[in-house]
Amino acid sequence: MLTYGGDMTATDPGSGRRRTGDETRAAILTAARERFAADGYERATIRSIAADAGIDPAMVMRYYGNKEKLFAAAAEFDLRLPDFSALPRDQLGSKLVEHFLTRWEDDDTLMALLRAGVTNEAAAERLRQLFAGQLGPAIGKLTGGGPDTAIRAGLVATQTLGLALCRYVLAVGPIAEMPRATVIAWLGPTVQRYLTDPDPT
Amino acid sequence: MLTYGGDMTATDPGSGRRRTGDETRAAILTAARERFAADGYERATIRSIAADAGIDPAMVMRYYGNKEKLFAAAAEFDLRLPDFSALPRDQLGSKLVEHFLTRWEDDDTLMALLRAGVTNEAAAERLRQLFAGQLGPAIGKLTGGGPDTAIRAGLVATQTLGLALCRYVLAVGPIAEMPRATVIAWLGPTVQRYLTDPDPT
DNA sequence: ACCATAGGTCAACACCTGTTGACCTCCAAG
DNA sequence: CTTGGAGGTCAACAGGTGTTGACCTATGGT
The missing domain is CATH 1.10.10.60 (Homeodomain-like)
Known part of the structure; x- marks a missing residue:
């Protein structure tokens, strides 16, 4: 008998079989x-x-x-970044934003990482590793891997994590209700600039 | 005698006076x-x-x-936004980013709101109210108060909160170490675009 | 038919949390 | 001198937490 009767989302075995x-x-x-x-x-x-x-x-x-x-x-997570080098250079930003939206919506892990990362150091470290270890190298491949690669990855992080925070965590009205296409149209150019524009300083 | 000997940051009264x-x-x-x-x-x-x-x-x-x-x-907090209408229109973004950085660094309240808002609904609501009730109206004043005002405020929220998250909460290396001026140079144009560019859709 | 073992339950532990109510103690006004 | 209230302490409560170890039970191989 099950006495821990919360919402039972577990996958039970098909027949009367016992669980592996x-x-x-x-x-x-x-x-x-x-x-x-x-x-x-x-x-x-x-x-x-x-x-x-x-x-x-x-x-x-x-x-x-x-x-x-x-x-x-x-909290194990793979961003599954597509091969950027196969993309038209001026679509990098839009495609990246779109990819993030998708990745966020069909996997709980990113939400878990963000919700936990704000108060838990281990989760924060994972989040940092996501951008430094997965996004960074991907960016390096197409910008030539200069020393500004980590900075660009960080800048992309500010915008994409900020989006996720407002849209999925805080549910800021206008951002949460904004259609995907509109989000991409607004943020795409921002991310594009962080990826490919010369350092403004 | 004080038995709760954590770091005593309290303001004790000057003389041997009792506390009010x-x-x-x-x-x-x-x-x-x-x-x-x-x-x-x-x-x-x-x-x-x-x-x-x-x-x-x-x-x-x-x-x-x-x-x-x-x-x-x-968690009571006032953004203390400056009077935007007195500013050159093309400096709005930079000035706003700079103001956010300052506001964040000399007051713990925003940090408290962000750290709490991720798991606490009351804190999340406060954060939403900050952007809807304080930033929104300020933007409305200079764009004429159209129906897109709330959207623009939300977009600014994604970038500024994302910045705070990466720089102050998660301490993403390249973002946390970035000089103020560089942050402003990179993010200023983004915020400027969210404030004044026409809807891209 | 036996039984080792993988899968699972149960009750308890030590600790920490928000919160409460009884109590103490200084000090100024009557 | 008394007294009352403001400022403060103390011990305990009821409930929740991660974690543990003893125990049960089905089942497949021998």
Whole structure:
């Protein structure tokens, strides 16, 4: 009998079969991502995550050791950046903004990283690594990899994270309701400038 | 005797005088802003705030009722926007970015609002009100107050909050270390465009 | 038929949280 | 000198947290 009756979003096995360890691990990870994304690091409790996964809190500890390690596992994320060099140079900004919007909307992980990263150092470090370790190199490839690459990646971060913050986290009315195409039309040129314009100083 | 020996940042009265109620209220408010700014809403505890103020946690309740009301009091904030209409139209963006940087650096309140707003609805609402109720009207004054005013305010929010997030909260290396002037040079034109360019769609 | 084992539950721990109410203590006004 | 109130402390509450270890139970291989 299940006594932890939160919203049961766990994937139960098809027949009356018992759950595999890997299935449980996956169910926990999904539930963890959702809770961390919705509540942030401290308000997402092991108990609520376990309830969502349809198991006992002790199972979470069995599989992931502790809350910190659970978050580390749940916050694994790949930006899946497309190959920029195959794109027309003047569309880089728009395509990047579009890609970010998509990536944000079909995966809870970024939301979890942002909600947690504001008060949790490990999450903040992950977020930094996303831009320094994934976006940075991609930008370097098309600008020649100069020393300003990290700066450009950082600038793109300010605009894209700011967008996500206003649109998905704070739900600032006009930004949250803005159609995708309008967002891209407004922010595309900004990101384009950060990527390709010469240093203004 | 003081048994709550955290870092005592409280303003003690000059002589051996006893503290006034108002002095204590102020000490609590200052400590609260610092803690909320440093730790976010849930990790900033009444106990730690009281310790910083050099008093018993019960005093915090006496003066502010509960944690929620304490935050509401600590999160009171005025952007103190300058009179834009007195500025050259093409410097609006730069001046606004500069003003935000200053406002952010000499007052903990914005940091508290951002750190808390990500997981606390009341704080999020405050943040929305900042842009809708203070920045919005200021923009309306110089663009004629059209229906796109709220949208422009929102766009400015995405860039400025994104900057604050990366520079002050996440401490993204290249952004945190960037000199003020460089930040203004890069972001000024972006904000300028959001303020004065025609809708690109 | 047996039983090791993977999957899972349960009850408790030590600690921390916001919050409360009883109590103490100084000091100025009557 | 008394007294009353403002400023402050203390101990406890009820509930929630991460985490632990003992225990149960189905099931597939021998």
